[in-house]
Amino acid sequence: MSAKNLGAYNIEDLRVLARRRVPKGVFEFVDRGSEDEVALRNNRDAFERIKLVPRTLVDVSRRTTATELFGHRLAMPVAVAPTGVAGLMWYQGELELARAAAAAGIPFTLATGSMTAMETIASEAPGRLWFQLYMWPDRAMSHALVERARLAGFEALVVTVDGVVAGNREYNMRNGFTVPFTYTKKNIFDVLRHPRWMIGVLGRYMMNNGLPRYENYPTELKNRITAAPVGKGMMRNDSLTWDDLRELRRRWPHTLIVKGIMHPRDALLARACGADAVVVSNHGGRNVDSTQAPIDALPRIADAVGNDLIVLMDSGVRRGSDVVKALALGAKAVMIGRPTLYGTAVSGAAGAGRAIGIFREEIDRMLAHLGCATVNEVSREHVTSGERSPQTLDPAMEDVMAAVRIQRVG
Helix, strand or coil: CCCCCCCCCCHHHHHHHHHHHCCHHHHHHHHCCCCCCHHHHHHHHHHHHCEECCCCCCCCCCCCCCEEECCEEECCCEEECCCCCHHHHCCCHHHHHHHHHHHHCCCEEECCCCCCCHHHHHHHCCCCEEEEECCCCCHHHHHHHHHHHHHHCCCEEEEECCCCCCCCCHHHHHHCCCCCCCCCHHHHHHHHCCHHHHHHHHHHHHHCCCCCECCCCCCCCCCECCCCCCCCCCCCCCCCCHHHHHHHHHHCCCEEEEEEECCHHHHHHHHHCCCCEEEECCHHHCCCCCCCCHHHHHHHHHHHHHHHCEEEECCCCCCHHHHHHHHHCCCCEEEECHHHHHHHHHHHHHHHHHHHHHHHHHHHHHHHHHCCCCHHHCCHHHEECCCCCCCCCCHHHHHHHHHHHHHHHC
């Protein structure tokens, strides 16, 4: 295995390596969707239906993947999405992933349910740090958590609004895997079949502070991951309204992002409540099965909000070409979750860095093929559904065609 690329030339390579390294229950918790996994498959199918339209004979020798987001320069239009089980893919996986993101010059989003304290991330992996919030039933506790993120120096709050109840992930119960973790004969055998993970992850936790906990929970709620059965470890709130978002806007002085938007009207309501951005997302197909793919919902939402709201997207992104397609359809940047978890499982920060590097290489290559020197030049003229031709020529292009015809006649 090459030390430089870890034997991985694309995200699927990292996925295969991760599946070998971690117990089945842990891997499937990350990798799979909900119920019949219709949404999970459709997220990928939707990307594959969209085709790119290359442009030629354009000087792209000085191209760059860099962009600006919320007033900060990023190395590429990608951010690491919140993923609550990075700490089970690798010892202190959230910290490893945050370090990789900082080194790559892209934002890292720490999840509410992470197993590393936000203060540790802020002090040991300084970079573009965002904090993801699940609102708890006790709103006062959630507001205290928001204040804690502010004091720790996080520059954006990502409020997830599509997780009011837990997704129906039946395979977790079949595998005997829960978060919080509970021991069964089945998952004990699963762990024993992965000695490297048992020693390098579980063993290291046990030798230090014991089994990991939800480190961003209040002291009175902080549970070790052996404490409760499935569905009880992550608190949910099914009474949220737009008023809660308005209150968060009042309390949070920095960038406010609403994650889990799938309808143009909800994007407009988020804007009316003071949000700076929305993430078009179906939670990676992990919550509501049979939902529309976010990449299909993206154009209508981008058109609805225009320049008044920044639009991001996630779910199903596995290639740099997927990122470019999202940019063409109205996204300013894309969030990636599973790909960097696969990398983290393979080799901690180095593996996460390899996942990010794969995206950077592929985005750069796609820009060259499309004749774009910057990511801001990518537009809808660079994509087609495959079922119809790209957009009709705009007036400027019609002028070019007329000039060519005149030149031929001359």
